Amino acid sequence: MVTVEEIEHVxxxxxxxxxxxxxxxxxxxxxxxxxxxxxxxxVESEEISMPEIPIEQLRNDEYIPFDEKLIEKMNHYKGxxxxxxxx
Amino acid sequence: xNLKISALEFIEEVxxxxxxxxxxxxxxxxxxxxxxxxxxxxxxxxxxxxxxxxNIDKKxxxxxxxxxxxxxxxxxxxxxxxxxxxxxxxxxxxxxFVAPYDATVISKLKKQDAIFIGKVNMDEFAMxxxxxxxxxxxxxxxxxxxxxxxxxxxxxxxxxxxxxxxASLGSDTGGSVRNPASFCSTxxxxxxYGLISRFGLISYANSIEQIGPLTRTVxxxxxxxxxxxxxxxxxxxxxxxxxxxxxxxxESGIEGKKIGIITEMMGEGIDPEVLSATKEAISKLEGLGxxxxxxxxxxxxxxxxxxxxxxATEAGSxxxxxxxxxxxxxxxxxxxxxxxxxxxxxxNFGPEVTRRMIIGGFVPSAGHAGKYFLKAMKVKxxxxxxxxxxxxxxxxxxxxxxxxxxxxIGEKIDDPVSLFLVDINTVTANLTGKPAISIPFKIVNGxxxxxxLLANSMDDKLLLQAAHALxxxxxxxxxxx
Numbered sequence: 001m002v003t004v005e006e007i008e009h010v011x012x013x014x015x016x017x018x019x020x021x022x023x024x025x026x027x028x029x030x031x032x033x034x035x036x037x038x039x040x041x042x043v044e045s046e047e048i049s050m051p052e053i054p055i056e057q058l059r060n061d062e063y064i065p066f067d068e069k070l071i072e073k074m075n076h077y078k079g080x081x082x083x084x085x086x087x
Numbered sequence: 088x089n090l091k092i093s094a095l096e097f098i099e100e101v102x103x104x105x106x107x108x109x110x111x112x113x114x115x116x117x118x119x120x121x122x123x124x125x126x127x128x129x130x131x132x133x134x135x136x137x138x139x140x141x142n143i144d145k146k147x148x149x150x151x152x153x154x155x156x157x158x159x160x161x162x163x164x165x166x167x168x169x170x171x172x173x174x175x176x177x178x179x180x181x182x183x184f185v186a187p188y189d190a191t192v193i194s195k196l197k198k199q200d201a202i203f204i205g206k207v208n209m210d211e212f213a214m215x216x217x218x219x220x221x222x223x224x225x226x227x228x229x230x231x232x233x234x235x236x237x238x239x240x241x242x243x244x245x246x247x248x249x250x251x252x253x254a255s256l257g258s259d260t261g262g263s264v265r266n267p268a269s270f271c272s273t274x275x276x277x278x279x280y281g282l283i284s285r286f287g288l289i290s291y292a293n294s295i296e297q298i299g300p301l302t303r304t305v306x307x308x309x310x311x312x313x314x315x316x317x318x319x320x321x322x323x324x325x326x327x328x329x330x331x332x333x334x335x336x337x338e339s340g341i342e343g344k345k346i347g348i349i350t351e352m353m354g355e356g357i358d359p360e361v362l363s364a365t366k367e368a369i370s371k372l373e374g375l376g377x378x379x380x381x382x383x384x385x386x387x388x389x390x391x392x393x394x395x396x397x398x399a400t401e402a403g404s405x406x407x408x409x410x411x412x413x414x415x416x417x418x419x420x421x422x423x424x425x426x427x428x429x430x431x432x433x434x435n436f437g438p439e440v441t442r443r444m445i446i447g448g449f450v451p452s453a454g455h456a457g458k459y460f461l462k463a464m465k466v467k468x469x470x471x472x473x474x475x476x477x478x479x480x481x482x483x484x485x486x487x488x489x490x491x492x493x494x495x496i497g498e499k500i501d502d503p504v505s506l507f508l509v510d511i512n513t514v515t516a517n518l519t520g521k522p523a524i525s526i527p528f529k530i531v532n533g534x535x536x537x538x539x540l541l542a543n544s545m546d547d548k549l550l551l552q553a554a555h556a557l558x559x560x561x562x563x564x565x566x567x568x
Contacts, residue, residue: 002449010448010449011444011445012430015433016433017430017431018441024442027442030503030504031442031446034392034504034507035396037388038462038466041462043465043466043468047465048467049468049471051324057323059320059321068187074413
């Protein structure tokens, strides 16, 4: 069972400012409880197959210049920088 | 001027000089102005469309080379980048985002003289299956405007179905092309994973999503696929299709083909009308010389849970890029600490996206990953094995695209699991990378039913041939709007 504290913790990790965490509780709990059906899938011994792409099939790691000043399309640009809040 | 023509008919009409691109484009925009207040398919309409049409007419008159689309008006789901055009993803987060480059599918269609008539509505960041989660309001089903048009590519399906364009591009992560195609009575195609480049498609769940066309006919889908499929150096998941011509041989028929009826998609929860329509489709396929028998894929019953676990996890990661610093909406940075600025800015995500990000943070987290994410990945692997095994015996698989009829707007919005289960017949193709198509088949009580066919990876051509054969057995009424 998901708790309000867990939702608060996860939303902090996901960087989402949520005013009222309990607002999400019921639906998130319903969804996560539904996901419990995976327990009965009997897939414990199953191997996870992942597609592999050989490195020679990847495009060359080359600099491709953009034909416009991309930075000027940014929200908070100043000169050659994007402005960000203080860390 | 008849707007109710297919893409191939349009091209023929333009080539023979029966219509001009400008006339057709102007009439299409008039149609949008006439019906879109009711339907809300479009988020923006291309102000330069008439000028672009005029230029194509000039090229035709002067005997210059003209691209294969001949100025065909196409709508584009608003999660694909068109240079210097707003690409909102139906989200307040990207309300003013203007794309600095073209998606590969857009560059390919531009080269073929397509006209992008407008950007169409969707669920925010493609997370939904009704368009009710668009930050700019839902689209309506042109067959009955009290009902959902399906989603997330709802605007695409509505625009094709109601003659506001000839074809559309949508994206399909768990059925987002096929579901609205079924609900609005258009053809909707999800190709083999990797057949169409995703470069310039705003990412939701990269490992399973694909761009796909929505059209009036199967031949139009084959035509579109000819233009947009193929390897792309900007998307290393693309595969080489050796410039396959999907239109060539499309009338080959399906005599002697073996079709598996997926048992798990024909049972519990299926509407009797949908079941009856599917049985009718099976009979018609048998009448065309195919043999049909049942096949079980028992992982299907876990597929929805696996799908939402995987997609929420990928979405949680993909959406981390929206920090509102480089692009986004106007929110000054002064007076904020770095993390609090980002968290505050991300409040502009809608409730469904926020919910999925919370789930996407929860299911792969330490202490929960083994129970949810890893099991979901194992279900995906086992389902892929099962479907590969089925394709050793069968050429194609069949099931209804959606187990129920289009439902009323608001009917399922507060019941997430019931809403998720609408995807039960479509997510299998995404989880396994197989191509699948929804073919308009029947109208019952004024609402459409689509039939889904699936094929093995890279058997897209065979799939289109079978879909065309089935399509030829039905005559459907016109959309009542």
